[in-house]
Amino acid sequence: MKNIPHKIYLQESELPKYWYNVVSDMPDKPDPFMHPGTLKPIVLEDLIPVFCKELSEQELDRTTRYFEIPDEVFDYYKTFRPSPLVRAYNLEKELQTPAKIYYKFEGNNTSGSHKLNSAAAQVYYCKKQGLTKLTTETGAGQWGTALAMACAYFKLDLTVYMVKISYEQKPFRKAVIQTYGADIVPSPSETTEVGKKILAANPGTGGSLGCAISEAIEVALKSENCRYVLGSVLNHVLLHQSVIGLETKAAFEKIDEYPDIIIGCAGGGSNAGGLMSPFVKDKIEKKQSPYFILVEPVSCPSLTRGKFTYDFGDTGNMTPLAKMYTIGNGYIPSPNHAGGLRYHGMSPIVSKLYHDRIIDEARAVEQTKVFEAATLFAKCETILPAPESSHAVRVAIDEALKCKETGEAKNILFGLSGTGYFDMTAYTQFMDKTMTDYIPTDADLEKGFASIPKFPGLE
Amino acid sequence: MKNIPHKIYLQESELPKYWYNVVSDMPDKPDPFMHPGTLKPIVLEDLIPVFCKELSEQELDRTTRYFEIPDEVFDYYKTFRPSPLVRAYNLEKELQTPAKIYYKFEGNNTSGSHKLNSAAAQVYYCKKQGLTKLTTETGAGQWGTALAMACAYFKLDLTVYMVKISYEQKPFRKAVIQTYGADIVPSPSETTEVGKKILAANPGTGGSLGCAISEAIEVALKSENCRYVLGSVLNHVLLHQSVIGLETKAAFEKIDEYPDIIIGCAGGGSNAGGLMSPFVKDKIEKKQSPYFILVEPVSCPSLTRGKFTYDFGDTGNMTPLAKMYTIGNGYIPSPNHAGGLRYHGMSPIVSKLYHDRIIDEARAVEQTKVFEAATLFAKCETILPAPESSHAVRVAIDEALKCKETGEAKNILFGLSGTGYFDMTAYTQFMDKTMTDYIPTDADLEKGFASIPKFPGLE
Numbered sequence: 001m002k003n004i005p006h007k008i009y010l011q012e013s014e015l016p017k018y019w020y021n022v023v024s025d026m027p028d029k030p031d032p033f034m035h036p037g038t039l040k041p042i043v044l045e046d047l048i049p050v051f052c053k054e055l056s057e058q059e060l061d062r063t064t065r066y067f068e069i070p071d072e073v074f075d076y077y078k079t080f081r082p083s084p085l086v087r088a089y090n091l092e093k094e095l096q097t098p099a100k101i102y103y104k105f106e107g108n109n110t111s112g113s114h115k116l117n118s119a120a121a122q123v124y125y126c127k128k129q130g131l132t133k134l135t136t137e138t139g140a141g142q143w144g145t146a147l148a149m150a151c152a153y154f155k156l157d158l159t160v161y162m163v164k165i166s167y168e169q170k171p172f173r174k175a176v177i178q179t180y181g182a183d184i185v186p187s188p189s190e191t192t193e194v195g196k197k198i199l200a201a202n203p204g205t206g207g208s209l210g211c212a213i214s215e216a217i218e219v220a221l222k223s224e225n226c227r228y229v230l231g232s233v234l235n236h237v238l239l240h241q242s243v244i245g246l247e248t249k250a251a252f253e254k255i256d257e258y259p260d261i262i263i264g265c266a267g268g269g270s271n272a273g274g275l276m277s278p279f280v281k282d283k284i285e286k287k288q289s290p291y292f293i294l295v296e297p298v299s300c301p302s303l304t305r306g307k308f309t310y311d312f313g314d315t316g317n318m319t320p321l322a323k324m325y326t327i328g329n330g331y332i333p334s335p336n337h338a339g340g341l342r343y344h345g346m347s348p349i350v351s352k353l354y355h356d357r358i359i360d361e362a363r364a365v366e367q368t369k370v371f372e373a374a375t376l377f378a379k380c381e382t383i384l385p386a387p388e389s390s391h392a393v394r395v396a397i398d399e400a401l402k403c404k405e406t407g408e409a410k411n412i413l414f415g416l417s418g419t420g421y422f423d424m425t426a427y428t429q430f431m432d433k434t435m436t437d438y439i440p441t442d443a444d445l446e447k448g449f450a451s452i453p454k455f456p457g458l459e
Numbered sequence: 460m461k462n463i464p465h466k467i468y469l470q471e472s473e474l475p476k477y478w479y480n481v482v483s484d485m486p487d488k489p490d491p492f493m494h495p496g497t498l499k500p501i502v503l504e505d506l507i508p509v510f511c512k513e514l515s516e517q518e519l520d521r522t523t524r525y526f527e528i529p530d531e532v533f534d535y536y537k538t539f540r541p542s543p544l545v546r547a548y549n550l551e552k553e554l555q556t557p558a559k560i561y562y563k564f565e566g567n568n569t570s571g572s573h574k575l576n577s578a579a580a581q582v583y584y585c586k587k588q589g590l591t592k593l594t595t596e597t598g599a600g601q602w603g604t605a606l607a608m609a610c611a612y613f614k615l616d617l618t619v620y621m622v623k624i625s626y627e628q629k630p631f632r633k634a635v636i637q638t639y640g641a642d643i644v645p646s647p648s649e650t651t652e653v654g655k656k657i658l659a660a661n662p663g664t665g666g667s668l669g670c671a672i673s674e675a676i677e678v679a680l681k682s683e684n685c686r687y688v689l690g691s692v693l694n695h696v697l698l699h700q701s702v703i704g705l706e707t708k709a710a711f712e713k714i715d716e717y718p719d720i721i722i723g724c725a726g727g728g729s730n731a732g733g734l735m736s737p738f739v740k741d742k743i744e745k746k747q748s749p750y751f752i753l754v755e756p757v758s759c760p761s762l763t764r765g766k767f768t769y770d771f772g773d774t775g776n777m778t779p780l781a782k783m784y785t786i787g788n789g790y791i792p793s794p795n796h797a798g799g800l801r802y803h804g805m806s807p808i809v810s811k812l813y814h815d816r817i818i819d820e821a822r823a824v825e826q827t828k829v830f831e832a833a834t835l836f837a838k839c840e841t842i843l844p845a846p847e848s849s850h851a852v853r854v855a856i857d858e859a860l861k862c863k864e865t866g867e868a869k870n871i872l873f874g875l876s877g878t879g880y881f882d883m884t885a886y887t888q889f890m891d892k893t894m895t896d897y898i899p900t901d902a903d904l905e906k907g908f909a910s911i912p913k914f915p916g917l918e
Contacts, residue, residue: 005471006537012464078465079549079841090538090612108567110843110878152838153549172631175883176843178890179834375638379611382538384569384635419569421880424634431637 004100007084008251015082016246017074018066019121019239021058022277023349025284029062030235030352031323034310039455042320050217052227054125058236067239073124076153080109080116081243085251086416090380092400099403101396102259103416104248104275105383110176111146113386113418114271115231118240119143122229123150133157133226135219137187137212139166140340141173142386142418143231148180158182161189161215165206173422187212194218194316209343210315210329217318232268233313233322233347241274244415249278252413259290259413261399265391266294266303266362267340269347271417277349280358290413292359293399294350295391297370299337299438302327302346303362305445308355310458311345315451321458324351330451334438338426339367340388344448363395366437370394371430374420386418387426463559466543467710474541475705476533477525478580478698480517481736482808484743488521489694489811490782493769498914501779509676511686513584517695526698532583535612539568539575540702544710545875549839551859558862560855561718562875563707563734564842569635570605572845572877573730574690577699578602581688582609592616592685594678596646596671598625599799600632601845601877602690607639617641620648620674624665632881646671653677653775668802669774669788676777691727692772692781692806700733703874708737711872718749718872720858724850725753725762725821726799728806730876735818736808742817749872751818752858753809754850756829758796758897761786761805762821764904767814769917770804774910780917783810789910793897797885798826799847803907822854825896829853830889833879845877846885 023029032041047056058067069077088101106114126134134156138144144160151158160182167174167186177184187207188195192215198205205211213230220228231237252258262279264272272294282288296303302325311326313319326345333342346354353359367387374390376397377383385393392414403410420427429435482488491500506515517526528536547560565573585593593615597603603619610617619641626633626645636643646666647654651674657664664670672689679687690696711717721738723731731753741747755762761784770785772778785804792801805813812818826846833849835856836842844852851873862869879886888894 007471009468012466075548079545086538089534109841110837110880112880116841149838149841153841171887172880172883175887175890176880179843179883179886180838378569379608379639382568382575382608382612384638421569421571421631421635424631424638427638428630428634431634 004087004255006089007086008254009084010082010247010250012078014250016069016243016250018068020066020242020246020278020281021061021064021239022280023062023235024065025281026352027284028352028356030348033320033322034458036321039458049221050228052126052129052131054129055122055236058239059234070124073120076120082247083108085248088381091377094376094380095397095400095404097400097404098407098409099400100409100411101400102411102413104244105416106244107383107386107416107419111142111149112421113142113146114241114244114274115143115146116149117243118231118237118270119146119150121240123147123154123156126227126229127154127156131156131225131227133223134229135159135161135216135226136229137161137209137216139163139209141166141170141177141422144177145173146231147229148177148182151182152180159219160184161187161212163187163207163209163212170422187215189215192218208315213314214316214318232270233345235349237270238273238277238347238349241270242277244274245276245278248275248413257411258288260410261291261293261412263293263295263392263395263412263414265341265388265415265417266296266346266350267343267388269350271415273347273350275415276359280353283358292361293395294354294359294362295395296362296364297337297339297341297391298364298366299440300333300342301364302344303354304364307449307452308351309452310455311452313345322348324348325354326452327445328448328451331448336436336438337367338387338429338435339370339391340386341391365391365394368430368435368437371427371435373397383416384420385416386420387423389415389417392416463546463714465548466545467713468543469541469706469709471537473709475528475702475709477527479525479701479705479737479740480520480523480698481739482521482694483524484740485811486743487811487815489807492779492781493917495780498917508680509687511585511588511590513588514581514695517698518693529583532579535579541706542567544707547840550836553835553839554856554859554863556859556863557866557868558859559868559870560859561870561872563703564875565703566842566845566875566878570601570608571880572601572605573700573703573733574602574605575608576702577690577696577729578605578609580699582606582613582615585686585688586613586615590615590684590686592682593688594618594620594675594685595688596620596668596675598622598668600625600629600636600881603636604632605690606688607636607641610641611639618678619643620646620671622646622666622668622671629881646674648674651677667774672773673775673777691729692804694808696729697732697736697806697808700729701736703733704735704737707734707872716870717747719869720750720752720871722752722754722851722854722871722873724800724847724874724876725755725805725809726802726847728809730874732806732809734874739812739817751820752854753813753818753821754854755821755823756796756798756800756850757823757825758899759786759792759801760823761803762813763823766908766911767810768911769914770911772804781807783807784813785911786904787907787910790907795895795897796826797846797888797894798829799845800850824850824853827889827894827896830886830894832856842875843879844875845879846882848874848876851875
């Protein structure tokens with residue numbers, strides 16, 4: 001029997017030097033982003049007032065297969081990468097399964113998630129362009145933390161518009177972001193026109209991600225030296241996150257194994273897309289065909305119950321239109337939803353791969369089952385997983401239990417995208433049994449669908 | 460020029476298989492623990508009602524050089540070890556120092572610190588003895604978390620007596636401990652005689668570590684299947700923590716380097732002792748002589764201003780007497796002390812090594828300077844360090860800046876024992892400039908010294 005170590009770390013010399021652009025290999029490309037005014041495909045000129053130029057070019061690139069990781073980004077990566085590919089021996093033992101469970105753990109950095117992979121790249125390109133200031137929004141705070149860390153390293157100013165309710169409920173996240181030197185503004189705020197307007201209409205509002213995005217974009221557009229950056233959904237974010245899958249693939253090669261099943265939790269799709277894309281390449285090239293499963297919460301079921309159509313990326317309808325799985329930009333998950341992954345849409349790349357069934361399956365899970373899996377995982381594997389990542393843990397356990405029934409020794413790989421240290425309120429709800437599940441009715445979803453814009457000729 | 464990677468991870472086959480007992484090699488052994496009733500050296504029979512037998516034997520062992528790490532502990536170690544030895548290239552660049560800065564990072568596990576190394580061992584030996592339940596105390600919560608994790612893994616029940624003020628101020632720590640399945644009792648409590656007595660005398664007290672220790676020991680003594688476990692100070696804890704130094708030494712051998720200076724923060728001494736002991740061996744054997752620096756806060760200066768004498772380990776005076784550096788078991792650091800390392804005494808082994816100047820120097824630093832260093836480190840190296848560990852960061856930076864002046868390219872190694880995610884209140888105080896420094900007056904220290912017991916013939 002092969003002796004596979006608990007953890008496989010690549011040597012520095014084995015680290016990926018390139019990001020992989022899965023779009024270049026897709027037989028059918030994702031439909032282009034559309035300008036909501038002209039209803040024509042977005043072009044570079046539309047993007048560069050908001051995003052920096054090289055990121056805009058990456059966003060639109062459909063042919064370049066590999067992008068070299070710049071030396072400056074690679075140097076920064078070396079402070080928190082490689083992340084380990086871990087064989088979950090203890091979990092296997094606990095489940096008494098013949099399956100071999102592996103996870104790629106992206107949470108071993110202070111942002112607590114994979115978000116830093118793209119933050120590093122985005123901040124670098126902005127710096128290279130001579131920009132001095134960035135804006136972004138953050139909800140739960142992982143992206144805001146990652147970006148603050150990268151801005152501290154590359155010495156750019158950053159203003160984070162943090163959804164007001166999170167700002168108030170997550171003082172520690174706020175403090176981490178401030179420790180790295182970024183400014184935080186609770187959104188909606190008096191610092192922008194859109195913020196003032198919203199505050200005038202709803203003086204007591206706790207804010208929303210959509211509003212925070214609008215404020216961050218407004219500020220970025222006002223200054224020549226400032227741009228906006230986003231942590232998920234977009235093509236260039238998936239490009240940077242391919243480093244997760246590339247490292248994973250290299251680690252599997254080191255132990256001469258290959259995953260039969262690949263599981264990723266999907267909110268905006270950057271983690272699952274990044275983990276899966278190099279393996280998707282194998283499937284497109286008909287070399288090997290792992291079975292891909294995307295996991296989402298039943299309470300925010302964009303893939304399992306959404307429509308594959310054009311929608312805005314934000315509730316404020318300031319972004320381009322994206323063809324994606326969506327339950328409507330106006331959909332708001334029930335307040336009892338504690339488990340993350342609350343975005344109404346999905347990365348256009350991931351959406352297209354799933355629509356074409358190159359990604360085989362999307363599965364929705366209930367949050368109480370997710371936290372049950374998270375707790376079991378924590379006890380066996382020591383790591384306290386993020387609620388988001390725990391969706392993947394749930395399905396990995398379910399698949400391993402199926403193997404127990406069938407006797408199959410499948411290689412199950414999942415992405416453990418982050419840690420849950422800042423999500424203890426949700427864990428406490430689970431332990432106190434005050435956590436409930438929420439399955440939206442068809443009528444609930446119809447309300448969300450009603451917010452999807454209707455443009456003639458676009459669907 | 461040699462190409463030293465950012466991170467050096469040992470392969471699984473290179474991991475230490477033994478813990479190193481530095482006492483076996485010390486030319487002058489530490490003075491024995493004394494029984495406060497008989498004033499005679501503690502023997503095995505004194506310890507085994509409180510601690511499990513094998514741990515008691517390890518505690519008293521002065522001759523065995525290496526203890527084999529049991530397979531079960533080694534298997535558990537593999538879920539969170541090896542920890543990386545990191546070359547702090549970015550910090551070096553920021554400081555423009557010719558020094559080479561290395562740190563051994565023990566914070567990459569959910570307990571957020573090195574404490575899990577000994578928790579794993581202690582829980583295993585208790586399980587092996589057939590015990591079913593353990594008790595302990597926790598203040599800040601790192602030890603409580605580590606022990607809860609190990610008890611979840613080895614499936615033992617655990618009750619943690621958590622200092623009431625921490626229990627109330629650190630709900631997330633509490634939630635993590637509970638997620639791993641341990642019971643938490645805010646101390647003082649009605650569950651013990653000593654707790655009841657303290658509550659009757661001081662109904663509104665926020666508790667203390669000394670009181671929590673007393674409660675945990677009382678409960679352990681009441682049941683045949685229950686024992687008490689402790690996370691620092693004791694010899695067997697240092698033994699287990701030697702895994703830090705052994706891994707570090709093996710990693711340095713891999714890159715054919717050796718540290719000129721080794722810096723460790725010291726509260727009870729388990730982290731610094733664990734990191735330093737295999738290098739202390741080199742010094743005792745006159746093979747190589749790194750310069751050792753212990754770092755403590757100016758507000759709790761047991762090494763730099765304390766007495767080397769016999770004192771109790773706890774404020775309740777329930778423990779044996781230990782010969783150590785102490786500022787008195789009744790010493791309580793000022794409430795403005797946010798930076799950890801608040802124990803009145805010091806590991807007897809570390810105390811003796813320092814007293815005999817095998818460990819060269821102890822240095823006390825102010826907490827505002829500590830957090831200044833912590834923030835700089837976080838920005839360069841991505842990791843947000845624990846306040847405790849940041850004491851070592853401070854001195855590492857100071858030593859690197861000295862090298863900048865002299866032009867020396869020294870190898871500086873420090874122990875980064877943990878992460879600061881649960882210490883954001885202290886970071887916020889630093890950012891808000893509400894953090895102050897406190898240097899106890901001689902009169903303040905005299906009050907602490909007054910609590911050191913006076914026994915004829917013992918000093």
